[in-house]
Amino acid sequence: MRRDTFLKSLAALAAGSGLPLAALANGPAVKMMVPANPGGGWDTTGRALGKAMQDAGLAASVAYENKGGAAGALGLAQFVNASKGDPNALMVMGAVMLGGIITGKPPVTLSQATPIARLTSEYNVFVLPSNSPFKTMKDVVEAMKKDPGSVKWGGGSRGSTEHIAAAMIAREAGIDASKINYVPFRGGGEATAAILGGNVSIGGSGFSEFAQYIEAGKMRPIAVTSASRLTGKQSKDIPTLKEMGINVEIGNWRGVYAAPGITPAQRKALTDLVLATVKSKSWTDALEKNDWTPAVLSGPAFDEFVDREFASLRAVMVKSGMV
16 A cells, blocks of 8 residues: 555544544554454454554554454444444454354344454364374264264354354264254364363364464364365365365355444545555465465455355355254
């Protein structure tokens, strides 16, 4: 982004916030809501985005707040109620939140906040504890056929993409998806601890959340939900579900929303801030480190994408017997 364009956006942000432009010369003091517990994908995304803003000199400071639970619905409610009209507030969100809204029907929904941009996309990787008796996803499926409840799936909140993927795998194997034993966690850190402790049979999330444990031999990856194999140095050898004859493909994505009640000029200023940030070296480094695929989308195109995703996820969840 040209510097003069960004300065115009800062001027709009300053006007909307009542602060002089000089106070925002190094960017705004951003408040980042992470609607999940520390250690998961949203937390990693929010902190990487905030770090990139500061490293690029686009934000004077970034304050983070974690509020996990109900697929992000608890954090969303707090964000909507406490941040109304705040031109410096952002919230991390993504496909998981949409799924949670569909299953949980919370009183506060995304339509009450302000869309800013999609940032990344990735696919779920399923892993086993290192001492698991299972070796492959086919072993897991065979055990489920004998007794669906004997296999404990661990992942994000109900309605998350890993929950949907587990239901789709069951359906493809001729298993009643409503009988799968899915254990939801409030954040990636809790799910990771459960997998490492052998408290679940199999766990799912983005590769970046498991990478260090896979490298250390504490987890064994057995499948990825992409159409073709991932290309990262650590992830390229993980087989797809389709390779194993399980016709399941589902992706995850993450983005950011702003507070309700901000002006069009303030929305544009925040959008420009985010778009400038994702062009920075710090953000590019985060993409590579976490094996994220850049998937930047903003403006009306992002609004329309979210609407389509709601409809698509609902259709998949209905077909899988989740709603």
